[in-house]
Amino acid sequence: MSESREEEARRRSVRSFVRRSGRMTGSQQRAVRELLPRYGVAFGTAPLDLDTLFGRRAPRVLEVGFGNGDSLLAMAAANPGVDYLGVEVHEPGVGHCLLGIEGAGLDNLRVISHDAIDVLREQLPEASLARVNLYFPDPWPKKRHHKRRIVTPGFLELVASRLVPGGALHIATDWEHYAESIDALLTRTSLFEVDERRAHGGDRPLDRPATKFEQRGLKLGHRIWDWRLVRPAA
Numbered sequence: 001m002s003e004s005r006e007e008e009a010r011r012r013s014v015r016s017f018v019r020r021s022g023r024m025t026g027s028q029q030r031a032v033r034e035l036l037p038r039y040g041v042a043f044g045t046a047p048l049d050l051d052t053l054f055g056r057r058a059p060r061v062l063e064v065g066f067g068n069g070d071s072l073l074a075m076a077a078a079n080p081g082v083d084y085l086g087v088e089v090h091e092p093g094v095g096h097c098l099l100g101i102e103g104a105g106l107d108n109l110r111v112i113s114h115d116a117i118d119v120l121r122e123q124l125p126e127a128s129l130a131r132v133n134l135y136f137p138d139p140w141p142k143k144r145h146h147k148r149r150i151v152t153p154g155f156l157e158l159v160a161s162r163l164v165p166g167g168a169l170h171i172a173t174d175w176e177h178y179a180e181s182i183d184a185l186l187t188r189t190s191l192f193e194v195d196e197r198r199a200h201g202g203d204r205p206l207d208r209p210a211t212k213f214e215q216r217g218l219k220l221g222h223r224i225w226d227w228r229l230v231r232p233a234a
């Protein structure tokens, strides 16, 4: 096996999440059973035709790890001219989001219940996304778990390749040490330009609604860091 393949295999075996069984409410179970076939997209290794999926041409936004989906639902409802794709591995969150899509009658939001790294790599064509949102990724605060953090040079490379030139990656975190490591990665890459960076007390979110994990962090007394990173146009 060549070195790059070994590296690839190692990277794929380290996931940014552990599957938590999590209690599903009855309505979340019904949502996954009945609404996932309607508003969901099955994971597969063939690239998606997003124009066919959404039945139109429009700018497309991907949210990685949307949690319970409340902020994703709010963005989709506020921007009917934009198509949203949410990817999450936590089934109760997927159920919650599906119920929100049904309740609001949204036709510009679809969800995929799978590892977002696989979805980006296999299902999303190059230069197909106007924006990728990564809000409050799992911080993996213990040093021995840092390798599980989703923001790595490989992640930045993968996201950059799926964004259209001029497209943006938005990241937010409430973990200072994670923020420092993201800043350090950004000084070493030419794939993104830092269009805006904010450190704030929860009062200046960067073009996004507040999220559940942000509220949790604020209650713990954490500060918030937001970045808008742009893939250079040329």
Ligand SMILES: C[S@@+](CC[C@H](N)C(=O)[O-])C[C@H]1O[C@@H](n2cnc3c(N)ncnc32)[C@H](O)[C@@H]1O
Binding pocket: 016, 017, 064, 065, 066, 067, 068, 087, 088, 089, 090, 093, 114, 115, 116, 117, 134, 135, 136, 137, 138, 139, 150, 211, 212, 213, 214
């Ligand atoms: C700390 S929570 C934040 C949830 C939400 N964005 C918020 O701000 O409230 C991180 C979420 O990312 C999800 N996640 C982690 N790695 C993922 C991956 N590779 N693909 C999809 N979801 C992932 C987890 O299941 C979890 O729900």
